[in-house]
Structure formats: structure tokens, C-alpha cells
Amino acid sequence: QKEVEQNSGPLSVPEGAIASLNCTYSDRGSQSFFWYRQYSGKSPELIMFIYSNGDKEDGRFTAQLNKASQYVSLLIRDSQPSDSATYLCAVTDDSGYALNFGKGTSLLVTP
């Protein structure tokens, strides 16, 4: 069974701080890694994707991938209350396209 693990949280950070969200995965063959944001009652919204080891930055978001250690993380700089949501880590399976999701980390940014 391919596993994608996330700390369920809630992770609480003050407004303006850096939120760090972590994810580990079990399938060494996974090639593509995604972070989705899901507000309560809404569908997942893609935030970042990363394919190669290292960092990838997009605005306030940075995705980090370490395939040797089988972890991927998401950093949110200058966190805003509007960032409060559940963040889902997703990893492609050995088909190369179907996604395995973690259970998500609930983030709460307090004013």
C-alpha cells in the first residue's frame, strides 16, 4: 500500500509568520509531487507542484523535495488568515498519473 503521511494538525501560526507543512511518502518510484489547498466545503485547489530535488518558489510559497529522504514540504511565508485551510500533499503512483493523497494538515493562521 502506497502511503502518503502528513501531520493532521492543526498547525497554528501567527499572521506574518512562516508556516511549514511536511509530507512523507513510501513509494520511491513516485515522480511528481503536488500541494493542494482545500477550504472547508470546497474542492482542492492546486498551489504548487515539484518534480526535481531542491526548492521551487512561487510567490509566498516554496515547495521542497528530497527524494532520498522521501519527503516533500511546503513553506508559506508571511502567512495570512486567508491561508487557513487544509493542505493536501499528493504524490503520483507508479502509473505516473493517478494521485495518492495524504490526509491533509489543517493550518490556522491567527491575526
Next chain:
Amino acid sequence: SAVISQKPSRDICQRGTSLTIQCQVDSQVTMMFWYRQQPGQSLTLIATANQGSEATYESGFVIDKFPISRPNLTFSTLTVSNMSPEDSSIYLCSVKAGGSDTQYFGPGTRLTVL
């Protein structure tokens, strides 16, 4: 990214009945998928909807319970058959376009089975 719509957005159904959910995309896409999100849980892939052929189901999901159609490159349906309260979930379609691995999700269908 593609614009994806789903119908219905929500429904309340009686056990033993069936519901068909539609997923429409505003452009042709290479792959379409159906996921389920049970209350308080993450997303689980039900199947890949293949255009012109039978869907590919994940372990634990069968065609008799979740028949899927995909008549063209912009449309798919998922039927939840002989429903029980355990089928109460959000059902989401997603699409993968072109050569990218990225998947985008529709707004979901919230199903409650009484």
C-alpha cells in the same frame, strides 16, 4: 487550467437508489478521474475514466457499484448504484490536460444517503 463543472452540486438520496454525477470540461483533456472524499477524510481515487473504453478501477471499487462513462474528451459520468449511507461523500472529478502531470478538480458533488 481547464474549467470543470459538475452536476448536481449536492443531492440527498434514499438508500437503494442510484445517482448519476456529470462532469463537464470546457476543453478537451487527455485524462479524467473520479475521486471520493468521505467526511473528514482525504481523497481516494475511484477510477480513471477512459475515453471509448471501460474505466480503470482502483482496488476496492467495482464497476457494478460505480459505473463510469466517458463518451468524449470533455465529458464523463459516475453513477453511484444501490446506495447506502456509507456512500455519503463528496465525489470529485479531476482532469489532466496535455503533457503535464497536474490535475485540476471540479467543484464536487456532495451526496447524502439516508
